[in-house]
Amino acid sequence: MSFKELKREVYEANMELVTRDLVIYTFGNVSQIDRDKGVVAIKPSGVAYENLTADDIVIVDLENNIVEGTMRPSSDTKTHTYLYRQWQHIGGITHTHSTYATAWAQAQQPIPCLGTTHADYVFDTIPCTAVIRNDQIERDYEEETGVQITDCFIDRDVNESPMVIVAGHAPFTWGKDAAKSVYHAALLEEIARMAYLTKTLNPQIGDLKQEIMDKHYQRKNGKNAYYGQS
Secondary structure (H helix, E strand, C coil): CCHHHHHHHHHHHHHHHHHCCCCCCCCCEEEEEHHHHHHEEEEECCHHHHHHCHHHEEEEEEECEEEECCCCCCCCCHHHHHHHHHHCCCEEECCCCHHHHHHHCCCCCCCCCCCCHHHHHHCCCEEEECCCCHHHHHHHHHHHHHHHHHHHCCCCCCCCCCEECCCCCCCCEECCCCHHHHHHHHHHHHHHHHHHHHHHHHCCCCCCHHHHHHHHHHHHHCCCCCCCCC
């Protein structure tokens, strides 16, 4: 893929965040990696979406050096590149400060699986990271945010939960490319909203019955999945 095409795809994915009401002003960013070239395309830092163009997208290498572009890349770039280095199969990452998912982050709570909408797309709870430590903040805050995220997945499959709540911060999602990571960001926001409303209506509600959770996740994502058209 040429740099021009990579930048166009990342631009379109960033603008999809606006279409889905997941960002305002300069909040959030989307990136995509070209693993053959060893480069990542990402939104520039502090540029309002209404002013963003495909030419503004910045290309960096996996060590965060600018390869192409006249602007500084997103301040979250080191989080993105850290995740790309650690998880070789992912191709796109989205970071937003969408309202409901960020509310769960500020509450420092994972999102429990309360119904089948959640279970269709994410297996079990959507995890929340530990609060970042002072030594991590002082060392390299953005890269250590990536460490927060990977630490949260030591004992779980990143494919079964392509999303995470970063405690006190906001959500990150990922997928096979930038577009899929945005898709997961939209799903996360809707699941977060439903969970908030459900807990408001019934604070004592427990997790969805495990057998129902398993059935819904497997029928859509398992090896014998039968949801949709073949």
